[in-house]
Amino acid sequence: MPTWTEIDAYRVGQKIGAADLNTFAGDLNWLAQPPLAYYQRGTTDGNYTTTAVDNLVPIDPINMALTITTTGGIVIAVLDVSLAESSGNPFPALGYDIDEKLLYRYGAAGGGRQAGINLAAVGSETSVVLVMPLFGIAPGSHKIQPMWALDSAGTAVIVDDFAPFFGVWEI
Amino acid sequence: MAWNTLPTYSASQVPDAAGLNDFIENLNYLKLRDVIYFGQSDGSANFTTTGTTFGAIGAPFTYTATMKAGYVMAMFHAPVAVCSVANVVDFTFAVDGTIIGGASSGIYRIRSSIYSHVGMLRFIPVAAGSRTIDVRWRTGAGTATLFGVGRYPYFYLREISWTP
Numbered sequence: 001m002p003t004w005t006e007i008d009a010y011r012v013g014q015k016i017g018a019a020d021l022n023t024f025a026g027d028l029n030w031l032a033q034p035p036l037a038y039y040q041r042g043t044t045d046g047n048y049t050t051t052a053v054d055n056l057v058p059i060d061p062i063n064m065a066l067t068i069t070t071t072g073g074i075v076i077a078v079l080d081v082s083l084a085e086s087s088g089n090p091f092p093a094l095g096y097d098i099d100e101k102l103l104y105r106y107g108a109a110g111g112g113r114q115a116g117i118n119l120a121a122v123g124s125e126t127s128v129v130l131v132m133p134l135f136g137i138a139p140g141s142h143k144i145q146p147m148w149a150l151d152s153a154g155t156a157v158i159v160d161d162f163a164p165f166f167g168v169w170e171i
Numbered sequence: 172m173a174w175n176t177l178p179t180y181s182a183s184q185v186p187d188a189a190g191l192n193d194f195i196e197n198l199n200y201l202k203l204r205d206v207i208y209f210g211q212s213d214g215s216a217n218f219t220t221t222g223t224t225f226g227a228i229g230a231p232f233t234y235t236a237t238m239k240a241g242y243v244m245a246m247f248h249a250p251v252a253v254c255s256v257a258n259v260v261d262f263t264f265a266v267d268g269t270i271i272g273g274a275s276s277g278i279y280r281i282r283s284s285i286y287s288h289v290g291m292l293r294f295i296p297v298a299a300g301s302r303t304i305d306v307r308w309r310t311g312a313g314t315a316t317l318f319g320v321g322r323y324p325y326f327y328l329r330e331i332s333w334t335p
Binding site: 002017018019021022024025028029031032033034036038040043078080082120123124125126127129131159161162163165167169 | 177178179181182183184197198241242244259271272275276277278279281283292293294331333334335
């Protein structure tokens with residue numbers, strides 16, 4: 001993967017050499033191929049389920065825990081899943097966790113319909129795409145993963161037929 | 172517009188005008204990109220299907236271009252879609268006719284006869300060459316309607332990463 005190099009401003013009279021040109025080229029290549037990672041689940045790889053209430057838990061701590069090395073810019077996180085319920089009448093919340101320390105949450109805790117995602121039985125899925133810019137990520141390697149929880153007792157399902165997708169991309 | 176593979180300059184090498192112009196072309200390419208497509212309904216007609224297997228919605232939700240090996244971000248948004256009966260309408264993207272997701276699900280579902288919004292976004296890997304990316308749909312039963320009249324569903328593609 002290309003690396004990004006900060007380029008200092010040139011002084012009057014400073015000559016440009018091969019190393020400078022290679023740095024320019026390297027930065028152009030970085031812009032062409034910025035840090036990007038994603039996981040798309042196969043349609044027969046199995047559903048995800050959760051019964052967790054209130055406190056967000058990882059959707060898939062193995063496959064959807066993506067590592068991305070950034071330059072400190074904004075990271076766009078995209079979660080594209082189709083949800084159902086197999087018991088209860090739960091309303092899920094979603095979120096993104098960075099390095100198991102910084103959590104972005106979509107949907108309030110403490111009961112009461114969380115993110116307002118109304119679920120029905122498998123076969124009548126609710127499709128959700130959560131696109132969120134993640135700020136405040138320092139330069140370096142980071143693990144980012146999507147999270148979920150429910151507002152009440154029950155079981156939510158992310159159905160594999162819809163090729164659940166999670167991606168991150170530094171812009 | 173072309174993307175130029177830039178050389179690695181050796182210590183004594185001095186770029187000529189052509190070499191510098193390659194840098195400029197690459198800068199311009201990053202600004203404009205080859206694969207940027209925005210196709211939006213003109214608001215004059217709705218789209219309907221009774222197909223229970225995935226088929227293309229059709230123009231303007233389809234795009235063909237020569238692409239580099241890499242990733243394209245695809246977005247599709249439709250303010251309102253509905254099924255005429257209590258069943259489902261499924262949507263997905265396809266590359267050269269190959270859909271993402273299951274044959275009876277795609278990647279996005281609206282259900283029953285509830286008027287619903289459709290919003291899809293994926294990073295899609297593409298191989299080098301001429302590629303067609305389009306939006307496809309199916310219904311479980313009845314007639315699916317994607318409202319174009321007075322609404323303006325759109326399909327957006329952007330090349331976001333390629334091997335330089």
